[in-house]
Amino acid sequence: MAGSSSSWIGSAYLFLQSTCTGVALPALYESSQKRPSIFKALKLALADSTGSMSGVDMLKVHCSHPHLIVQLKFCKRESCRRFLRSYREGSLQKSLQSHLQLSLATSTVPLETELKAGSEHLDSMLKDEDHCLECIHREKPDRLRDEEISELEESLKSLTVHQSINNNVAVKDCIPLSPTALPPSPGSSLSPQVTFTFQGQEFVNRTLLPDDHQKFAKLVSKKWKQVGRSLQRGCRALRDPAIDSLALEYEREGLYEQAYQMLLRFIQSEGKRATIARLVSALEENGLISLAEELLGLHSNEDCS
Template identity: 40%
Template sequence: MADKVLDRGPWTGCAVLFLQSLCPDANLLSLYKDEEGKFILYKVIKLTLIDSAGGLDGCEILKLHDADPFFGVEVKFVDVVACQQFLESYSSGAVRQSISQHACRLLALAQEFTVETQLKAGTHVLDRCLDKLELCLQQIQQSPPGRLRDEEIDRLEERLRRDVLGSPPPQQIPFIQQVPSNCFRFQNKVFEDRVLTAADVQSFANGVGRQWKHVGRTLGRECRALKDTAIDNLAYEYAREGLYEQAYQLLSRFIQAEGRAAKLGRLVKALEDCKLTGLAESILDVQPRD
């Protein structure tokens, strides 16, 4: 953990992700020059950021641009934790894998889509120092965004809102017959699945009350770290702190054990199984059904 950077309070920085397709059937710059192709590229990048930065609360796409032979994406980070998660995903190859999977699906390619990447902050090539997380974070923070969000991004975002039938709440996409692999369905609506956030943990701890053990055992069906003995130990260890802390530690233990597999959809499914639909609605920020 880059503690020195994390302790600095308000945090903003900018990085540019450069992409070059190695797939002969998908030239990114040609796609960018086509209106429909540009929209698909925007969706690919947005889905990738959701995968790699834990959602879109901590980052924002500012601009897409032609950086021949690369396709460039300028990203503003407003949360150091989101930036750190993105860097860790980039370093592990998860960002490249996410781009490849989403592009292959959205472009309906018959072959595997592979992409070459480069990440820069100002004049610094971050690929050269990915093993020094704090240095990368500092270089991104020292490269504040020099622009507001491009009007082109506003147009793409507006089209995306129209496509999802009337601008539903964040992270919600329209009901479709086939649920994509990176989504889950709740109350006949489809939501993009993402890694659980600190806000999710707090909402869960505030609302679950005495049912936290029941939810824990339900999650424990597929998580070894939440077997009955572990839940009993949490109840004993945090008995003095009360129900909020017990529930908070439960979900924190789940995230710690499962890593990027600790997805929102798994928690929502557990809440449904425990008949805690109202809490699921609260976490997803959707209006309860009549």
């Protein structure tokens, strides 16, 4: 089975229902205004569960009141295994609730979830991971990706690029509160800095975006460990031996996945405090100036030392 992991394909259905009477997910998804926000939350939560934006594909989203049903396609056994573990441990549910809360700008979105593969109800057999994998593998996708999903994917990519451009424009129009970076307030959950200085320029601080995450994983190469050790100051999730454990766990997947998982752990642990300023500081500390410039939009060169 290990030798054929690259051609492993399976399918499952994720059922979602809000237990909050004021939040009807199918109705929200049927709204052309709210649909992109719901899709973004689903996309990010699924990426959290597999550790990669490409770990699982959404083929179609069905509205069947009171459920929102997401048809999933897995192309790698290990990605599916990570998804199942995240689902079993409740991490996927928490991530979905968190991303929906942010996307819908509401106080909370409590969820009930159910996972099915064909006629099999997987929630009752989650402890038998291999059997769940067999059930999902047995169910081959019965459709190509829905055209609506492809359009939402493109809209999400455009939104990410637009946000990146706006962040860079905001730098020029910003009047800094202080000529230097502001220190974090003790116990504060807000971004630790309002502005920060890089190469003599003032930049608006912000939380890390999916685009930052992917660029970092793609370009940092072998220095991801050093950057992780710089980030571990103040981040419990990266304290020893966490970084070495990540290196071993994802050794077969390669440097991209190792770097992606390290930064994912940082983002999940730090929340709003996982900011561009902290990452740029760690990159500077390890001589990765070109990558820092790339993340801040100072040039479009994807090669970094």
